[in-house]
Amino acid sequence: MEIDRAVQIAKEAVKGGIDWIEIGTPLIKSEGMDAIRTLRKNFPEHTIVADMKIADTGSLEVEMAAKAGADIVMVMATADDSTIKDALLAAQKYGVRLMADLISTPKPVQRAVELDRIGVDIINIHMGIDQQMTGKTPVDLVFEVASKTRADIAVAGGLDEQTAARSVEAGADIVIVGGNIIRSDNVTEASKKIRRSVDNPQLKQAKTPDMDEEIHKLFMETSTPNISDAMHRQGAMKNIKPMLNDTKMVGPAITVQTFEGDWAKTVEAIDEAKEGDVIVIYNASPHIAPWGGLATLSSLNRGIAGIVIDGAVRDIEEIRKIGLPVFATSNVPNAGDPKGFGEVNALINCGGQKVKPGDYIIGDDNGVVVVPAERAYEIARRAKEVQKTEERLFDEIRRGRTLSEIIKLKKWEKQK
Numbered sequence: 001m002e003i004d005r006a007v008q009i010a011k012e013a014v015k016g017g018i019d020w021i022e023i024g025t026p027l028i029k030s031e032g033m034d035a036i037r038t039l040r041k042n043f044p045e046h047t048i049v050a051d052m053k054i055a056d057t058g059s060l061e062v063e064m065a066a067k068a069g070a071d072i073v074m075v076m077a078t079a080d081d082s083t084i085k086d087a088l089l090a091a092q093k094y095g096v097r098l099m100a101d102l103i104s105t106p107k108p109v110q111r112a113v114e115l116d117r118i119g120v121d122i123i124n125i126h127m128g129i130d131q132q133m134t135g136k137t138p139v140d141l142v143f144e145v146a147s148k149t150r151a152d153i154a155v156a157g158g159l160d161e162q163t164a165a166r167s168v169e170a171g172a173d174i175v176i177v178g179g180n181i182i183r184s185d186n187v188t189e190a191s192k193k194i195r196r197s198v199d200n201p202q203l204k205q206a207k208t209p210d211m212d213e214e215i216h217k218l219f220m221e222t223s224t225p226n227i228s229d230a231m232h233r234q235g236a237m238k239n240i241k242p243m244l245n246d247t248k249m250v251g252p253a254i255t256v257q258t259f260e261g262d263w264a265k266t267v268e269a270i271d272e273a274k275e276g277d278v279i280v281i282y283n284a285s286p287h288i289a290p291w292g293g294l295a296t297l298s299s300l301n302r303g304i305a306g307i308v309i310d311g312a313v314r315d316i317e318e319i320r321k322i323g324l325p326v327f328a329t330s331n332v333p334n335a336g337d338p339k340g341f342g343e344v345n346a347l348i349n350c351g352g353q354k355v356k357p358g359d360y361i362i363g364d365d366n367g368v369v370v371v372p373a374e375r376a377y378e379i380a381r382r383a384k385e386v387q388k389t390e391e392r393l394f395d396e397i398r399r400g401r402t403l404s405e406i407i408k409l410k411k412w413e414k415q416k
């Protein structure tokens, strides 16, 4: 994030009713104390939080942030007590408040009680962005920490309308929201929504989502490019194309290994699949189809989410009429015969990707990606973050700037 974009986003968030502006660690690392100076200058009346993530030299770094214009300076709760105490002395000297960040603290409640005794002003119960991607949330800790400490309690880490409200209900005094405001395509509206839920927390009844439902929902909402970006460009199947337009498919894999001219195992897999599964087939022949219209209708009736074939399909008009998502390398007229070679639910290679039963398969008009089952939740969350970042970029491009200008492409090219 560049400073000019940060100022613009903060202006839009202020319009939506936010009280405090937190300057994140990446911006401080990129721009130094000038990030704090610039935000201070642009927002003289607002409380400015500098997320310095201080780990050592507490006094010096608090002084730097305070002199640049911060009202609240963040120190790591895992820093040594000597660092915390010295940071606190500097905070008192320069008239700022010290916030201790519990991110990655092994025993957060115990440490919060210690920090409270030392005298920090605010304790921040925080799950970092990478931790959030593995399903961790700060909300469950709020009540216990709030009831055992006298310091003000802040909460941060992937908060949205629901979890912000739950945090307030559990005893939080300060709610820190990053991505769900700053990466929105309408920052003012997103801020208003958070503001409303924080002011009326009883109206937002949060239910704990089921993990599989959540994964499915996130993959349905995001695109295969979002998912591929979240996986550092891994996971995309090669040469496999959608046979329908405007198609979207998400589900866990049931795999089929079969051979050229043999469609027995592919059709048997329909009966073995569970509702919502995606049948993923390795056949490899682009000339003889192990799949066609009858198998597609049979799959639709069984509630199967879609079909992926490293190989050919036939009956393309019927498949289009049936409307079930089918992805393949080619379409041809001829089928083989049911011979019975191969296996259902073996580890297969499809479109150059290893697929095991249960891996998540996502297909849309761009193609198909596979996400290993054990990383499905993390990748779904990361894909959502990629999508949010893009929503904001789309909004800025619509306002008239070029992509290269917005992301300062030249500045961030690798230096020799």
Ligand SMILES: O=C(CO)[C@H](O)[C@H](O)COP(=O)(O)O
Residues within 6 Å of the ligand: 022, 024, 025, 051, 126, 127, 128, 129, 156, 157, 158, 159, 176, 177, 178, 179, 180
């Ligand atoms: O300090 C941070 C990351 O280390 C973030 O600022 C904080 O987690 C809030 O952002 P988000 O709501 O996106 O988690």
